[in-house]
Amino acid sequence: xxxxxxxxxxxxxxxxxxxxxxxxxxxxxxxxxxxxxxxxxxxxxxxxxxxxxxxxxxxxxxxxxxxxxxxxxxxxxxxxxxxxxxxxxxxxxxxxxxxxxxxxxxxxxxxxxxxxxxxxxxxxxxxxxxxxxxxxxxxxxxxxxxxxxxxxxxxxxxxxxxxxxxxxxxxxxxxxxxxxxxxxxxxxxxxxxxxxxxxxxxxxxxxxxxxxxxxxxxxxxxxxxxxxxxxxxxxxxxxxxxxxxxxxxxxxxxxxxxxxxxxxxxxxxxxxxxxxxxxxxxxxxxxxxxxxxxxxxxxxxxxxxxxxxxxxxxxxxxxxxxxxxxxxxxxxxxxxxxxxxxxxxxxxxxxxxxxxxxxxxxxxxx
Numbered sequence: 001x002x003x004x005x006x007x008x009x010x011x012x013x014x015x016x017x018x019x020x021x022x023x024x025x026x027x028x029x030x031x032x033x034x035x036x037x038x039x040x041x042x043x044x045x046x047x048x049x050x051x052x053x054x055x056x057x058x059x060x061x062x063x064x065x066x067x068x069x070x071x072x073x074x075x076x077x078x079x080x081x082x083x084x085x086x087x088x089x090x091x092x093x094x095x096x097x098x099x100x101x102x103x104x105x106x107x108x109x110x111x112x113x114x115x116x117x118x119x120x121x122x123x124x125x126x127x128x129x130x131x132x133x134x135x136x137x138x139x140x141x142x143x144x145x146x147x148x149x150x151x152x153x154x155x156x157x158x159x160x161x162x163x164x165x166x167x168x169x170x171x172x173x174x175x176x177x178x179x180x181x182x183x184x185x186x187x188x189x190x191x192x193x194x195x196x197x198x199x200x201x202x203x204x205x206x207x208x209x210x211x212x213x214x215x216x217x218x219x220x221x222x223x224x225x226x227x228x229x230x231x232x233x234x235x236x237x238x239x240x241x242x243x244x245x246x247x248x249x250x251x252x253x254x255x256x257x258x259x260x261x262x263x264x265x266x267x268x269x270x271x272x273x274x275x276x277x278x279x280x281x282x283x284x285x286x287x288x289x290x291x292x293x294x295x296x297x298x299x300x301x302x303x304x305x306x307x308x309x310x311x312x313x314x315x316x317x318x319x320x321x322x323x324x325x326x327x328x329x330x331x332x333x334x335x336x337x338x339x340x341x342x343x344x345x346x347x348x349x350x351x352x353x354x355x356x357x358x359x360x361x362x363x364x365x366x
Contacts, residue, residue: 194223250280253272254269263296266297283315284306306322
């Protein structure tokens with residue numbers, strides 16, 4: 001019975017020892033266990049473990065644990081010290097602020113200003129506390145404090161600037177939304193949207209967006225939009241530009257002259273073909289229909305321009321009979337004042353009809 005107990009004990013203890021044995025000693029324990037299980041005396045014994053090595057490893061582990069504990073305690077003490085220092089600083093700051101507030105209540109103007117600034121600039125101040133601080137600064141200003149007055153003026157200017165920036169951002173957002181809406185409508189063929197986009201990019205766009213302005217305006221021109229044509233005609237009145245730009249300016253006027261009630265443009269276009277502006281070749285035959293249309297629309301100056309061109313061989317051969325016919329057509333209608341040094345237009349028309357063409361200077365055609 002004792003021998004069985006001994007073998008049972010060895011069967012439990014030896015595997016546990018072998019589990020933690022170094023790799024080079026496990027073969028010894030394995031052989032020992034085989035001998036025990038086969039009920040044979042062991043021929044080998046495990047490598048002896050000295051008590052000194054075990055004590056050394058235990059001491060090392062204890063030293064590491066002690067170092068960790070000391071480090072943890074040191075950090076904890078440092079945190080406590082910092083927290084105590086922060087609390088002392090807060091108490092001192094609150095005591096100083098309370099004393100400053102008491103001085104402000106006692107009527108010190110400087111204390112009012114400083115107390116107000118303190119309340120507004122503290123990181124932990126709520127909006128209500130900041131409003132209280134502004135009230136103290138206002139009180140200091142009411143007592144004549146120059147620094148408070150200057151600060152209040154600066155705050156008012158900053159507030160106005162922020163409000164203006166907010167309004168501008170709102171306008172820009174609304175404009176961007178309007179542009180997106182108008183682009184959708186313009187792509188669907190809405191001519192008014194094309195004109196609106198072209199003018200918007202022209203007046204409010206960046207230099208890079210001017211190209212978009214030209215594209216949308218040209219699309220509106222392709223639909224003979226009156227507003228777009230009037231705008232482009234007005235933008236090209238100086239007659240300066242590249243040959244392509246001048247050719248477009250003439251095309252704008254031609255398109256506009258084809259629309260009803262455009263006597264002013266017809267008068268201008270007739271004058272252009274009489275004088276050769278915008279790089280065109282002077283041609284009275286082309287100018288005459290535009291001038292006649294302008295005269296029919298109430299531009300009586302057109303009769304005088306055409307009569308003088310016929311009478312003085314401007315932009316074509318001299319035609320005295322055509323000149324007299326134009327003068328008579330002008331006389332047949334109520335005339336407005338043409339020369340500032342004549343009493344009335346009837347007398348002027350009669351004098352031009354009777355005078356020899358070489359005896360009076362030509363009237364300017366444009």
